[in-house]
Amino acid sequence: MSTSLLNVSSDGPVTHVRLARPAKRNALNDALIAELQRTFAGFDAGVRAVVLSGEGAHFCAGLDLSELGERSAAEGILHSRSWHAAFEQIQFGRVPVVAVLHGAVVGGGLELASAAHIRVAERSSFYGLPEGQRGLFVGGGGSARIPRLIGVARMSDMMLTGRVHDAEEGQRIGLSQYLVDDGQGLATAFELARKIASNAPLSNFAVMHALPRIAEQGQAAGLFTESLMAAIAQADDAAKQRMRDFLDGKAGKVAKS
Known part of the structure; x- marks a missing residue:
């Protein structure tokens, strides 16, 4: 199931999906979004839980701005809806998803993380929504999901002022449920995923x-x-x-x- 953009492997009932663009800080382009949708829609009955992580130093630095280009309003709507379709497969797919966060969890990366059901953050994690400083607005479902984690006021602050939360602040306000030392995220996530996989x-x-x-x-x-x-x-x-x-x-x- 692995591709040039995703590495997918299985450990019993737990499948590990890794974003595989470390040189781009796992920034999300159209091809990666499409791969995420196909992968999460295609799990068979043997998969009971998923661990989602990013290769390299960062979970995901958000939208790959080098591919943004200029779009009409209609094209922008379709682009946003393609992200919605992919992240819906994560949040409302067949099995629970445990995300491992480290380094940048920014913009679209935070939108992706918010679609998971459990978030394990390493202490290197930091969270930002820089769209407001770039003349943009979130388009990957962030406005629907992130306020349910931290509230409208905190999300507004992040977008209006560019405020960045570190891992400890993110844990305190609800962006993660678990906070672990650097390098311990995957082990913790797999332990949680195996517990989840044992449920009915x-x-x-x-x-x-x-x-x-x-x-x-x-x-x-x-x-x-x-x-x-x-x-x-x-x-x-x-x-x-x-x-x-x-x-x-x-x-x-x-x-x-």
Whole structure:
């Protein structure tokens, strides 16, 4: 599955997808966006979780400005929508995605990271949205996803003033869920991905697809949607077996990690 732009490998039920443009700080061009969409749409049933990372010193420095060129408004809309389609396959695809962040997580790189379900940041990570200083606006879904992580006010600050957050600040405000020392991101991500892969697939699917939609609904609609999803999940054969194992003392109990 590897290409000149992505390196893809498997470790049991966990697939590792690596951005492979280190000389360009893994900047996103049209070809890489298309590869991301095809790759995340093409996983077979054996893939239960994905680790997404970048080769070299940076996760992703955003849009490859050398390929930006001049576009009409119509062309700009189509370009933005191609990013939306690719990142939708990450956020609302078949399996949960754990992103490993290091170095630059900037512009489109932050938009890409925000589409993942779990973000593990190394201490070298830094976050920026420089579009405002370049006369641009986010076009890869950032305006829909990033405020849900850090709020509209913080995203506005980043775009209006060029404010850059370091890894510790990013962890504090919600850009990452885990903060680890440099060089430890992949090991942590794979540990998390293996835990995720051991869950019942339907439970993972519910967390990915139902939970964010419930959060956007009013309480009455959200509670009804929750009831539907809970009933579907608990009726799954895998869930029934797991409950039998738990009641028979064959499954581990909740413990502090």
